[in-house]
Amino acid sequence: MSKAAASWPKMKRDLVAILRGIEPGETHDIVAGLADAGFEAIEIPLNSPDAFKSVEIASRAFGADCLIGAGTILTVEEVQQVHDAGGRLFVSPNTQPDVIRSAASLGMVCMPGVFSPTEALAALDAGASGLKFFPATVLGPVGISNIQAILPPATVVAAVGGVGEAQFADYAKVGISAFGLGSNIYKPGATANEVAKKAKSIISAYDAVFSNHSAGAVS
DSSP states (O other): OOOOOBOOOOOSSOEEEEOTTOOHHHHHHHHHHHHHHTOOEEEEETTSTTHHHHHHHHHHHHTTTSEEEEESOOSHHHHHHHHHTTOOEEEESSOOHHHHHHHHHTTOEEEEEEOSHHHHHHHHHHTOSEEEESOHHHHHHHHHHHHHTTSOTTOEEEEESSOOGGGHHHHHTTTBOEEEESTTTOOTTOOHHHHHHHHHHHHHHHHHHHTTSOSSSBO
């Protein structure tokens, strides 16, 4: 088994804001609103305009208090570019072992995307810090929970893809409390005020559901 990447950090809420399509000029204000609302992890997918610049802007301004990084990372070269921009979070849609190992070797927090038990175990073997089950809308809480049963007990498991505040309670029932939120919190063209308002609503809903649960992705 490869050496694991940086451990998933202890956060008050295991929520990752996915800002697909964000542009550098709006990055600071939008991330500021998210951080102020209570988000502690930000993912900027690389298929966003000038994504490395946005990662750099967010990392410089908020990297001391938030886990900032990129998603849709597909190559070793992209891993290095994200790291050079100050990113500490690696998110991918797949489980390419050499790409995961590259991010792990740089001390990044690694959360590759998985869908099956085979992919989940392969990602952990390559050094993943945690697992992004995607698309969560297909697997659902029960499907993810069934796969979670064969994983090491401390594995961080996040549901990503079509998950919003309306689904928090269903996932809480099976012990899952980590989520990646995309279009539910940000869409291209949204203003910083609109995003901040949504963020506060999501934080409130999360706290209402998980107030009696321990923080962390695995109960």
